[in-house]
Amino acid sequence: MRAAARPGPLMRPLVLWGVPGFAALAVAILAGVVIGETPLPFGMVAAVFANHLLEAGHVVDPIDAGIIWNYRLPRTLVAAACGAGLALSGVVLQAIVRNALADPYLLGVSAGASTGAVAVTILGLGGGMIGISTGAFVGATLAFALVAALARAAGGGSAQLVLAGIAGSQLFNALTSFFIAKSANAEQARGIIYWLLGNLSGVRWPDVSLALPVVACGFVICLWFVRALDAFTFGTSSAASLGISVRRVQVVLIGMTTLMTATMVSLVGSIGFVGLVIPHAMRFLTGPGHARLIPASALAGAVFLIAADVTSRIIIPGQVVPIGVVTALVGAPGFALILIHNRSRA
Amino acid sequence: MFTKSLTTALLGASWLALAQPSLAETAYPLHLTNCGVDLVFDKAPESAVTVGQAATEILYALGLGDKVRGTSVWFTDVLPEFAALNASVERLSDNDPSFESVVAKRPGLVAVQYEWHVGPQGIVATRDQFADVGIPTYTLPADCVGKDNTSGSDGTRTAMYSLDSLYLGVAELAQIFNIPERGDALIADLKAREAAAIAKARDLALADASAVFWFSSAEMDIDPYVAGNGGAPAFMMAALGLRNVIDSAEEWPTVSWETIARSNPTVIVVARMERRRFLADDVEKKLEFLKTDPVASQMDAVKNGRIVILDAHGMDPSIRNIAALEVLADALAGFGLK
Numbered sequence: 001m002r003a004a005a006r007p008g009p010l011m012r013p014l015v016l017w018g019v020p021g022f023a024a025l026a027v028a029i030l031a032g033v034v035i036g037e038t039p040l041p042f043g044m045v046a047a048v049f050a051n052h053l054l055e056a057g058h059v060v061d062p063i064d065a066g067i068i069w070n071y072r073l074p075r076t077l078v079a080a081a082c083g084a085g086l087a088l089s090g091v092v093l094q095a096i097v098r099n100a101l102a103d104p105y106l107l108g109v110s111a112g113a114s115t116g117a118v119a120v121t122i123l124g125l126g127g128g129m130i131g132i133s134t135g136a137f138v139g140a141t142l143a144f145a146l147v148a149a150l151a152r153a154a155g156g157g158s159a160q161l162v163l164a165g166i167a168g169s170q171l172f173n174a175l176t177s178f179f180i181a182k183s184a185n186a187e188q189a190r191g192i193i194y195w196l197l198g199n200l201s202g203v204r205w206p207d208v209s210l211a212l213p214v215v216a217c218g219f220v221i222c223l224w225f226v227r228a229l230d231a232f233t234f235g236t237s238s239a240a241s242l243g244i245s246v247r248r249v250q251v252v253l254i255g256m257t258t259l260m261t262a263t264m265v266s267l268v269g270s271i272g273f274v275g276l277v278i279p280h281a282m283r284f285l286t287g288p289g290h291a292r293l294i295p296a297s298a299l300a301g302a303v304f305l306i307a308a309d310v311t312s313r314i315i316i317p318g319q320v321v322p323i324g325v326v327t328a329l330v331g332a333p334g335f336a337l338i339l340i341h342n343r344s345r346a
Numbered sequence: 347m348f349t350k351s352l353t354t355a356l357l358g359a360s361w362l363a364l365a366q367p368s369l370a371e372t373a374y375p376l377h378l379t380n381c382g383v384d385l386v387f388d389k390a391p392e393s394a395v396t397v398g399q400a401a402t403e404i405l406y407a408l409g410l411g412d413k414v415r416g417t418s419v420w421f422t423d424v425l426p427e428f429a430a431l432n433a434s435v436e437r438l439s440d441n442d443p444s445f446e447s448v449v450a451k452r453p454g455l456v457a458v459q460y461e462w463h464v465g466p467q468g469i470v471a472t473r474d475q476f477a478d479v480g481i482p483t484y485t486l487p488a489d490c491v492g493k494d495n496t497s498g499s500d501g502t503r504t505a506m507y508s509l510d511s512l513y514l515g516v517a518e519l520a521q522i523f524n525i526p527e528r529g530d531a532l533i534a535d536l537k538a539r540e541a542a543a544i545a546k547a548r549d550l551a552l553a554d555a556s557a558v559f560w561f562s563s564a565e566m567d568i569d570p571y572v573a574g575n576g577g578a579p580a581f582m583m584a585a586l587g588l589r590n591v592i593d594s595a596e597e598w599p600t601v602s603w604e605t606i607a608r609s610n611p612t613v614i615v616v617a618r619m620e621r622r623r624f625l626a627d628d629v630e631k632k633l634e635f636l637k638t639d640p641v642a643s644q645m646d647a648v649k650n651g652r653i654v655i656l657d658a659h660g661m662d663p664s665i666r667n668i669a670a671l672e673v674l675a676d677a678l679a680g681f682g683l684k
Binding site for chain 2: 036062063064067122
């Protein structure tokens with residue numbers, strides 16, 4: 001009982017950062033449900049939540065109730081899961097390849113997803129029986145497999161991994177352009193571009209039941225390897241000298257981030273910036289230790305992407321701006337401020 | 347009944363009065379201004395290549411099938427009445443033909459449906475490029491009259507589409523090929539059918555009926571492509587007394603289901619097409635979505651079964667607009683709307 005009276009080293013940051021962090025997430029989710037193209041009063045949102053969670057039986061217009069519970073809530077939850085997943089992937093890859101520029105799309109996942117999506121919609125692969133999402137997921141994993149094989153053949157170091165990722169991305173981007181040039185007309189190409197820029201409008205409950213477990217698994221695996229991630233930032237040889245099975249940890253963590261990123265890309269398209277910037281921004285707040293960096297990045301990524309989604313819905317009335325545009329438009333200046341602030345503090 | 351026949355008679359009389367009597371022969375040289383390009387024909391072209399199904403079907407309907415050396419840009423099967431004829435005409439490509447494949451046919455005219463194929467930014471070629479090799483091009487006025495093709499992904503209508511621009515295209519093509527009387531006869535037939543369909547719907551005296559035209563969606567649940575307030579569907583809705591719930595000047599804007607469901611249209615029109623790029627191209631998938639989506643299924647039109655299935659190419663400016671108008675008018679009459 002004495003331990004509970006005096007918070008341990010892990011408990012203190014949990015109270016200090018965890019409580020406001022989760023409060024911010026709750027507020028963001030609520031905002032994601034209340035704010036949208038059509039204004040719905042807060043009281044109605046509360047009534048719908050009460051109906052579903054407590055079977056309160058309030059009378060709400062079925063269309064409005066459906067918009068709240070079946071469109072906006074799943075959309076907001078998937079935005080949170082994507083933000084958290086991309087931020088986590090960014091943290092892990094930056095640690096493993098020891099490169100500040102590493103982002104979740106480093107290993108060709110995004111380029112592969114585009115190729116898969118184009119193969120389905122423009123080449124007609126699957127004969128109209130499979131959707132863009134499935135094509136994107138298959139393309140993303142194939143691209144990563146190729147990049148991983150290439151990196152292995154080149155010697156398996158982190159520099160080789162980054163270079164293989166660049167080569168793979170270029171190859172798959174070229175394939176995408178080739179398919180579009182070969183058989184698409186303007187109308188089809190547009191459908192793809194719309195999707196590639198990131199779009200959450202098609203998100204429903206089944207997507208939530210895919211995104212949330214994937215991110216939860218990723219989060220637990222990251223926490224499990226906290227010590228290894230800390231060691232990796234000092235290089236693979238120092239990690240090995242600490243008794244860490246470098247190859248095994250690399251395979252597990254890179255495989256996990258690829259699965260997570262591929263799932264997110266196939267659900268909502270390639271949303272840039274989150275995976276690159278959130279980890280850096282959080283490092284300024286929490287320091288480089290992964291025990292704090294991982295939960296902080298996951299939370300911040302979730303809140304950031306919900307905020308970006310809300311912004312994308314209201315920035316131009318009556319029109320939804322691709323969320324990838326918003327993440328960069330809002331995120332880049334914000335990140336610049338953090339960089340400058342950090343310099344003046346140092 | 348009296349009102350109906352009177353309206354039909356009045357509408358019929360008005361087009362008869364407006365229709366200009368054509369000479370049996372075109373007077374050459376024929377000068378035309380077509381979508382901002384001046385054309386001069388010294389004689390009727392011997393042959394033609396078409397870029398766009400609507401242009402192809404107009405030439406067929408004018409009885410010019412024997413002059414067509416090649417077709418391209420097909421959206422759906424040819425109209426059944428032209429199936430035999432079309433089988434004997436070479437199809438240069440299902441989609442966009444290359445510039446050289448068109449030129450290789452040495453056509454006396456290239457008849458074009460859309461400016462994004464042959465036009466200022468044409469992906470096949472510009473009209474100048476064809477003019478440079480001595481091939482005149484004719485673009486259906488339906489794609490340029492009251493339409494700005496430099497903005498919006500399918501262009502933006504500055505004025506609502508009207509069948510007059512379609513009839514103008516038919517009349518001018520008939521003039522170019524020296525068959526003005528055949529053009530007049532075709533236009534008269536189409537106009538009579540248009541008037542009858544409109545009269546049928548007007549008889550219902552719809553007070554506040556609204557509609558949405560759903561073309562397709564990039565993904566099943568994603569924001570769908572729906573008809574804006576300027577294209578052929580908007581014209582049909584206005585002509586038949588329906589209010590379009592979509593407020594956008596774009597030809598096919600994407601609008602969220604949230605907005606569509608809340609505007610709760612009286613009637614939902616879904617497109618049937620053979621294209622299978624997106625899951626939602628399949629009309630059955632669209633109907634399934636409407637019945638199963640938790641929000642869309644709550645719309646009055648879905649609950650009351652007021653869903654009309656319409657040929658997708660009939661939603662593009664083409665002679666199919668008239669058949670689409672008829673299908674829609676018949677469906678409205680069957681819904682028992684007040």
